Amino acid sequence: MSAMKAVRIALVVVALALIFVAFYFFKPPLNYFAVTGLSTIIVWSAVFAWFKRRRWVGITVGGLLQLAIQQITYHAWLADK
16 A cells, blocks of 8 residues: 555545544534535535646635634634524
């Protein structure tokens, strides 16, 4: 098994564990989950289409944009509580 494949498998395992822990402790409402889920699909699809040559720029822009969307959604959800 190559080192890159081992790293990918480790990242998937860590991501799944974080998702499980987040849902166990956080229990997000459907609105929050829907906004963050749909925005993730839209942002990352668009980022990889727009930044074909400079992937690292696209990953950086996508990460920052996704973080901003998540924070806005989270604070809107807190305001409703």
